[in-house]
Amino acid sequence: EPVSGGRANVVIQPEPPSLMVGLVQNGPTQMVAGNIYEGLLRYDTDLEPMPQLAKSWEVSEDGLTYTFKLHDNVKWHDGEPFTSADVVFSADKFLRETHARLRTSLEHVESITAPDEATVVFKLKQPFGPFMGIFEVGTMPMIPKHIYEGTDYENNPANNTPIGTGPFKFEEWVKGSHIRLVRNEDYYEKGLPYLDEIYWHVIPDAASRAVAYETGVVDILPGGSVENFDVQRIAAMDNTCITDKGWEYFGPHSWMWLNNREGPTADKRFRQAVMYAMDREFAKSALWNDLGKIAHSPVSSSTRFFTDDVNKYDHDPEKAKALLDEMGYDGETVRLLPLPYGETWQRWAEAVKQNLGEVGINVEIVATDVAGWNQKLAEWDYDMAFTYLYQYGDPALGVARNYISSNIAKGSQWNNVEGYENPKVDELFAQAAVAVTKEERQQLYTEVQQILTEDVPVAWLLELGFPTIYRCNVKDLVTTAIGVNDGFKDAYIEE
C-alpha cells in the first residue's frame, strides 16, 4: 500500500546543462525534467499509450485525425491553468522551432487545433504509423504558453526556474552539487505524488557514484550511473533491487559506424568480416555483465516490427579471414573511434581492436573527447566508430534515419553517417512509414531487416541493457517504457 512522504536520493550524471526540456534534450535533462514537465501520454513497457495530460484520445478510421481530451484542473506550477492553447503552442510553435527530433515527425502534421479548452486535434497529411508514439514527455513536453509566447525562448529567464505541470516542482539547483525538486501539492491526480522531495546528486565520477550508493548517500542509480563492472557487486548488496525495464521506448542499440564511402570498410565483404570477427558474446559478458542482448538486426528486439528472421553473424574468425582473403585486404590500417562515454566503451573498443587484429585487420584507436567525436562523425572523418542510438519504439522514428539515402548529410551524427545507399531500402522504409495496418508494416520492415543484415552497412553490437539499481523499499519506481525519465509520480518508499 503506497505511503506518502520521504525523499528520493538519485544520482544524475553528467550535470544537465538546463532543466528546460523544451530547449535541451540531453539525457540528464530529460531524466530530471520528466518530473517537472509532462507530455500528453505515457507508454507502458509494451509501448502501449497511457493517459497523462490527455485523459483520453481517439484516432479516426483513415488514421489522419487524432483527437485528445485533456485532464481537468491541471495547473502550471505557477498556478496558471493548463489548457489546449498550451498544447497548440508547445507542439506547433515552440517545439517545432527548438526540438529537432520532433520537428521531423511533425512534418507529417497538417494542422494542430484546439476546438475548446480541453480538446486538441492533430490532423495529418498522410497516415503515419508511429504517430501515437511521439507524445511522451521527452519528445513532446508541454511548455507554458503564458511564459514563453512572444519571448526569446533561449534567453527567457524562466529557463532557470522551470515551470511545468508535473508532480514535482523545481526548488533549488546548486551547480556542481545537487538539484532539489519538491512535491507539487496541487498536482491534478489526487494523492500523487507520494514523495516529498527528490534530490538529484551530481557526482561526476562513476566510482564515486558506486560509493555513494554503497554508503547510503543515494538510493537510486538510474541506468548507466555506475560502470558495468560495478553493477553485479552493487546488485548483490542487501535491500538492493535491479531492473532492466524502463528502456523499451528508447531501445538503445549500439553499433559501429563503418564508413561505406572509402577504404576497406567500403567493401561489403570487409564489413561482414568485421561482424564475424567480433566476439560479441565476450563483450556482453565481460563488459556488460551479461545484460542486454546481441543485436542481430538494425531493429531492437524491444522495438515494434523486430524480426529474428535475418542473417546472423556469430563469432567466427575463420569466416572473417576467408572474406578478407577473398576481397584481398592488404592490411591497410583502419581508424577506430571509441565512444567517449566512459571506461566500458573504451574497453570495448580495445577488445574489438584485439578481435579484429586476430583476423588480420589493423586497427588504430583514435582518442577523442565528446566534442572531437561528434565533429569527426558529423564530418565523416572516421573508418569505424562506436555509437549507440535510441529507437523510440518504432523503426520509422529511430531506425530508418540511419539507413535511408535521403539522410546522408554532414553535420549530424544521427542520420545516415555511414553513407549507405540502397534504393530498395529507401523505398521499403518509405512505404512502411505510411502503411496503415500493422501487418503491412511488419512485412515491409522484415524485408528491410533482411536486406540490411546482408549488406551490413554498420556493425551492430548489442541491444544495451541499462539496469536501474535501487533500494528494494523504493516501490513503483519504473513503471513505463521510459522508466526513470517519466518522473517519480508513482514511486513511494515503503517503511
Added chain:
Amino acid sequence: MLRFILMRLGKAAIILIAILILNFFLIHAAPGDPAAVMAGEAGAADEKFIADLRARFGLDKPLLTQLGIYLGGVLQFDLGFSYRQQMPVADLIFSRLPATLLLTMTAFVISLLLGTLAGVLASARVGKWSDTLISTLALLFYATPLFWAALMAVLLFSVTLNWLPGFGYETVGANYTGFRRVLDIGQHLILPATTLGLFFMAVYMRMTRASMLEVSQLDFVKTARAKGLRSGIIQRRHIFRNAMLPVVTLAGLQAGQLVGGAVLTETVFAWPGIGRLMFEALAQRDYNVLLGVFFVSSAMVLLFNLITDVLYRFVDPRIRVG
C-alpha cells in the same frame, strides 16, 4: 611598498591579457565546439539546429571578432556567458571557487605546517633513525602518484573502514546548519585535503630539511654558538628563520598553482571545485568557462606571487622596497 604593489599589479594585468589571448587561440584550435557537444547530447540534431546554436553563442563570427568581443567583456570585468551551463561564467566560477580554495588551502596549510615541522625534526636528528624514517616517508609521498594515493585512500577509509566520506563536499540533503555543517564539511575535507597535501608535505619537508642543514653550516651559526647560546635557541632563532626563506618562495609558488592543480583530486573525490569545472568545460568546449577558469587561476598565481614577494620583503630585510 604601494608603488611596488601597483607596479606588480600592472605587470600582472599585462601577463593576464597575454594569457587570455594565447588560451583563446589554443582552446579554439581544438576540434569540435560547444554546439557540436550540445547537439551530440540532444539525441537528434540537424544542420539548422547546430547553426542556431552557433549563432546563439556567437560562434559564427570570425575568430578575431570573437576574441575582440571577449576581451572587451573582460576589460569590463565580464567573463562572458557559459554556453553549456546557461549562466554567467563569473557566477559559475565564484560559486565553485570557495570549494577549491577550501580544499587547496587546507591541503596547503596542513602540508606547510606538517612538512616544515617534519623537516625541522629530521634536520635536528640528521643521520639518526628518525631522520631516515621521515626522509623515507617524504620520498615515498613524493613519488606516489596523487590519483593513486587518492584511490587507495577512498578504498581504505571510506569503503573498507567506512570512517570518512569518500566523495563530495558535504552531505547533500542533510541540510545541516551552523557547527554541524562545518563538521560535516570538515569530514568531507579530510581525505581529499590529505591526499592532495601529501605530495606538498613531502616537498616542504625535503626542502626544509635541506635548507636547515645548509643554513646550519653557515658562519653565523658558529657565531651564535660562540656566544654560548643553547642549541635549541640557535635552531629556532638563527637556523629556522633563515632556512624558511626558500620555503616561503616555494610556498608562494605552490599556493598559486594549487588552484589549478587540484583537477585530479577534485575528480577522484567528486569535489565541486574549479578544477573539475575546468575539466568538464574542456570536454564540453565551453570556451568561456575554460578561459574564465584559466584567467582566474592565473590571476591567483600572480596574486600569490605578489603576496609572497611582499611577505618576503617583510621576512628578509635585505630585500628593500623602493
Added chain:
Amino acid sequence: MSDPVLRIENLRIALPEGADRDYAVDDVSFELNAGEILCIVGESGSGKSMSANAMMGLLPDLVRPVGGSILFDGVDLLTLSEAQLLDLRGRRIAMIFQEPMSALNPLMRVEDQIAEVFEAHNLLTAKERSARAIALLTEVGIPDPEKAARAYPFQLSGGQRQRVMIAMALALEPEILIADEPTTALDVTTQAQILELIRNLQEKHGMAVMFITHDFGVVAEIADRVAVMQYGRIVETGSADAVLDDPQHDYTRKLIAAIPKLATDREQDAIGRQKVLEVEGLSKTYVTGGGLFGGNKRVVKAVQNVSLTLAEGETLGIVGESGSGKSSVGRCLVRLMAPDAGTVRLAGQDMAKLSGRALREARKSIQMIFQDPYASLNPRSKVGRIIAEGPMAHGVPKAEAYARAVELLELVDLDALSIDRYPHEFSGGQRQRIGIARALALEPRVIIADEAVSALDVSIQAQVLDLLADLKEKLNLALIFITHDLRVAAQICDRIAVMQMGEVVEMGPARAIFENPQNAYTRTLIEAIPGREKELAAAG
C-alpha cells in the same frame, strides 16, 4: 709578564679521511698570557683556524682532537661537556670570526644579536641588554650607534660589521679573545682602525688575545709574541721583535723575505715614449634594479671623469680603497663594459667606435689578468685549451696555437705537460701564471692586471711579481696594475693613480706619491699601511 691564562699542550687534531694530511694540528703547544697579544702566522691551511676552533670547542664535524690538552683555569677544555662549554663560550673565551659578511645573522637586528650574548648567559634584563648593546657599539667606535643598533647586518659596511663582531666578543669582557684573521677582507684604512681598536680594548680590559693572520704588516703592528705555523706544527715562537728581525726557522725567513718592501726605488723613465693608451674623461654609472616594467633603482657613480695615459713599457698603478672604482676603470679600458662618457684610445684608435669583428681584433692588443686566479679559469677546460682558445678565435690553426701555449707555459715557468691538466690541479700561484700566459697568448701591447696578486700569500706573491717584471722587460709591455696593496704598488709601479669614490684624486710618479703625498686621502691611505712605522723605524 703575567701568568698564562691558557695553555695548549701537545694538541693534536685529526682530519677526516681523504683530507690533505692526517692531522690539521700536530703536537702544538703554546700559551696565552693575560694582557698580551699572541699573533699566529703561517701559510694558508697550516692549522691556525683549527687550533682556534679547538679552543672554543667549535671544530667542524668529523674533525676531532685526538691528543694533548687545552688547559684553561686548571681544566682541560677538551674534556668538558657541551653544557659546560656553553657556559664558557662568550663569557670567558670569545672569538671573532674571519668573515664579517657571513658571521652575522642576516635576518636579525644588530642590537638583538649583541643582546643575545647576555641572554645566553642569563644576564641583565631585556632593557639593560639593549642599552649595553648600544654602549658596546659606541665603544667599538661605530658612528651613530643607536641607529646602527637597529640596523640589519646588510645595512652596515664590512668594517662596521667586523666591529659588531668585536662588540659581541667583548660584551662579557672575556679573559681570552681569539681573533681569526679579522681584517683580511678589509681595506687598509678600515683595517688600521680595527687593529687600533683591538689593541686599545685589549689594554683596557687586560685580555689575552690570540690573533691569527698571514699579514706580517699586521703582526708588526700589534703582536707581543708571534708563533709561526707550517703544516700543522709550530715552527717558531718568540717575541715579535725577535721573530721579525731575527727569524730562526727557514720557513719564517722565507716568509719574511717575501714581504714586499714599501720603499720604491724606481726612477721614472717613461717620459718621451710612445703613448699606447690614452683615456680621457671616462665615466661610468651603474644603475641596477628596474627592468621592462620599472622597479627600484640603485645608482652608483663608479667612475667619474677619469683621464690617464700609458706609455709603452710603463707600469701605471691604480690604488684606492675597495669600491673606489678601480676595477670599473679596468673593465672600461678593455671594454668589457661600455663607459657612459669619455674616450679610450688604444694606439690612437677609439675603442668605442669598434664593434663585432673589429672590436675583437682591437682587443688582441689589450689583455687583462684577472683578480681571482681560480675564477678566471674555466674549471672544465684544460689549460692548453684555455691558453690556445684566444689565438684560435683569431684564426690561428689549432696545432700552432697549442705549440704557442706550450712556449708560453714555459715562459711563465710551468711544465709543458701542464696543457693537459685542469685548473684545479694547480696551486694558486701556478694558476695565476696560467692567467698571465693566457693574457700573453695574443701578444698584447697593454696588459691590465686587476688585483693580480691579492689572493696569494706573500711568498707566491713575490714570485708572480718577479715574473711580471721580467716579462715586461722582455716583451716591452705596458702594464696597468690595479691593487689595493700599496706595498705591492710601491714595488712594481712607475707611476701611481690614487682613486677615491670613482675619481682619480692624485696621480704621479710612485716615489712622489709615497714620499710626498699631496692629497689628504692619499695620506690616510699611506699612513694606514700596516707595519709601516716599524719599517720606517727600521729604515730610519
Added chain:
Amino acid sequence: MADFWKRFSRNRGAVIGVVILVIVLVVAILAPVLFQQSPWRMVQRPFLAPFDMPSHPLGTDALGRDVLTGLAYGAQVSLLVGLVSTGAALLIGIPVGALAGYFGGWADDALMRFTEFFQTVPSFALAIVLVAIFQPSIYSIVAAIAIVSWPPVARLVRGEVLSLRSREYVEAAILSGQTSGTIILRQVLPNTISPIIVLASLMVATAILLESSLSFLGLGDPNLMSWGYMIGAARTVIRQAWWLSFFPGVAILLTVLALNLIGEGLNDALNPRLARKGK
C-alpha cells in the same frame, strides 16, 4: 670522474635508485623478448587474481589481459615519455635560459616574461588542455609535458648563466676574441651541467607522473599500454580487482622513487661544496 663515482656510490639511496632504474630499463627494453604477446591480447579469463595461475603471476584485467605483460610494456612508455619530454624541455629551456642570462637587458626581460607566462598558467591544467586539444597521442603527450616543464629549466639555467657570465673566465674569453655563441657553448653551458643533470633526473620523474595522471584522466595514447592507463582503467574495477591498480601504482612509485634517489645522489655528488668536504 672516478672521484664522482666514488662519491655517488657512497650514497646508499642513490645506488638503490640506480639498481631500480636499471631493472626498469632492462624490463622496458627486453619487454618484446620477455613477453612476446601483445599487452593488449586477451589471454585468460578476466579478473584472474594474482598468483592464481603461474603463467599470469600478477593476474589479468577486465578483458583478461596479462597484467605483468602490461607492466613491462608500460615501462617502455613511461620511460620513453619521461626521457623524451625531459629532453624536449631541456631543448627549450636551456637556450631560453642561456640567452636570457647571457645577454641580459631586454632579451632577458622578454624571455623571462615569456617564461613567467608559462609558469603562470597552472601547469597540469595546461597539460590537460593541450593534450585534449591536440587529441591524445604519444606525440601530443610528450609535447604537452615538455611545454609545461621547460620553465624551471630556463629559470635554473638563467640563474646559473647570470652568475657565470660575470665570472672572470667568461670575461677572459670575451677578451680573447671569442664570439658570444662560442662562449655560451664552450665556457658557460658546460659549467651549468651539474645542476641541469640533477634537475633533469627529477624532471623525468615528474614527467612519468604527469603522463600517468593524463592517462588516468583518459588522455593517454589509446594504442600504447602505459602504467597510468592501467590505473585509470582499473579504477572502475578497483573494488573487485585491487591488484589492477595496485601493481602499476607501485611500478610508478618505484620508478619515480628511483629517479628521485638518483637525483639526490647526483646532487650530493655534483655539489662542489659537498665535494670539497669530501676531499
